[in-house]
Structures are given as C-alpha cells and as structure tokens.
Amino acid sequence: MRENSIGKTLNVIGTLTIGIGILGSLILSASLDMDSPIIFIGGSVASFISGMTFIGFGEIISLLQKNADKQDKIIDLLEQKTNDSSTPKSVLQDIESNLPEM
Numbered sequence: 001m002r003e004n005s006i007g008k009t010l011n012v013i014g015t016l017t018i019g020i021g022i023l024g025s026l027i028l029s030a031s032l033d034m035d036s037p038i039i040f041i042g043g044s045v046a047s048f049i050s051g052m053t054f055i056g057f058g059e060i061i062s063l064l065q066k067n068a069d070k071q072d073k074i075i076d077l078l079e080q081k082t083n084d085s086s087t088p089k090s091v092l093q094d095i096e097s098n099l100p101e102m
Contacts, residue, residue: 007061014054021047
C-alpha cells in the first residue's frame with residue numbers, strides 16, 4: 001500500500017493549527033489582562049475548527065488512496081483470472097465452472 005504524502009501533510013498542518021491557535025489565544029488573552037476568557041475560548045474554538053477541517057481533508061485523501069490501492073489489486077486479480085482460465089463455451093459451463101468457488 002502506498003502512503004499518500006498530501007494526506008499526511010494535511011494532518012500535520014491541522015495538528016499544528018490547533019496547537020499554535022490555542023497557544024496563541026492563551027498568550028493573547030494573558031497579555032491583554034482581561035478578566036473575561038472570551039478571547040481564549042473564541043481563539044481556541046476557531047483554531048480547533050480550522051485544524052479539524054485540515055485533519056478531515058487529510059483523512060479523506062488517505063481513505064481515497066486506500067480505496068485506489070484496493071481497486072488496483074482487484075483489477076490485477078481479475079486480469080490474472082481472465083488470463084489463466086479458458087473461456088467457457090456456454091453460459092451453463094460458466095456457471096458450473098464457478099460453482100465450486102462460491
């Protein structure tokens with residue numbers, strides 16, 4: 001199975017977005033010396049949503065890569081089966097030849 005570097009990169013970007021966003025909002029709220037934690041909460045929520053979007057897209061790309069790999073394996077198996085077996089002469093022979101495999 002091939003590893004998709006774009007999906008991995010998007011996961012890293014999402015994780016960094018969440019971490020840096022929470023850290024930045026904490027620093028900003030502490031430097032403003034406000035009693036209200038609205039800046040910290042708002043910044044944390046916004047960075048979490050943005051980061052999870054990146055992580056979600058990275059996961060979609062990884063799953064699509066796994067799907068493409070499995071489709072390639074299926075195509076290879078079908079080509080091998082087509083090349084290995086002789087073509088049946090009738091529909092009945094085709095059914096009988098596939099019965100033991102079911």
